[in-house]
Amino acid sequence: MSWQIRVEHSTGYRYSSSVLSSYNEARIVPQTGSGQLTLEATVRTEPAVTTYRYWDYWGTQVTAFDIHTPHTELVVTGRSLVRTAPEQGLPADAASWSALRADETADQYVEFLRPARYTPDHPELVEAGRELAAAHDPADFVLAVGDWVRDRLTYRPGTTGVHSSAVDAWQQCEGVCQDFAHLALVLMRAAGMPGRYVSGYLHPLVDAEPGETVEGQSHAWVEGWFGDWWGFDPTNAVRAGERHVVVARGRDYDDVPPMRGVYSGGTSSSLGVTVNVTRLG
Structure with a gap:
């Protein structure tokens, strides 16, 4: 809805x-x-x-x-x-890992598969992404990435800045929504899944009353491509849906x-x- x-x-x-x-x-x-x-x-x-x-x-x-x-x-x-x-269901024809790693997919989505300014490669993160991919099909992999990130990052405003990278947040074990999204993207791309950064707003109340004005949030989440783009909010462990307002998409925060x-x-x-x-x- x-x-x-x-x-x-x-x-x-x-x-x-x-x-x-x-x-x-x-x-x-x-x-x-x-x-x-x-x-x-x-x-x-x-x-x-x-x-x-x-x-x-x-x-x-x-x-x-x-x-x-x-x-x-x-x-x-x-x-x-x-x-x-509204909250999007999983792609009806979800791609397999072999399809995601095919040359035509890499050519089409190359910009969302390569490291970027705030989503650089790191050997341990690359290995973690590949291990998660080996244990999950693409649809379950995105959810597993969210679990992995939340297990390692504590949400704490003020501990990172807009110029902090995914590696910075991972090494500090804390950050904000931007860091959760960046770290998820490093894992997704390491596994061969195109991933893009989404910037926008989040209504904080699941059961918001019509007409009530509340303090919202500038927010960040991710979209993975496995047959279609599918949005997931790793900070809150929810699918992107009616409470998420999309403003911009790109490789990482530097684009948006x-x-x-x-x-x-x-x-x-x-x-x-x-x-x-x-x-x-």
């Missing part, structure tokens, strides 16, 4: 001295596709400027803008209304940051990120 969710995401920065110019990209507009439909979406900035949009290589809508008037704060707010996709930019001026400090979500139906 799909939900209709309103999302308000606000993020900002304060500068120690006036910024004379800045160039920015925001990835905060939910996607339409794979069962999800974005009904409304706006992105506003303070200071107010003209924005334009484009779709990047990975299919994410990017809101781009530049500011050339002096400012000491920047706030970006995205508001959207989304009909989410909510905000990215450069500026000329003083040092910056974050004003924080707030996400409010309301189930409407």
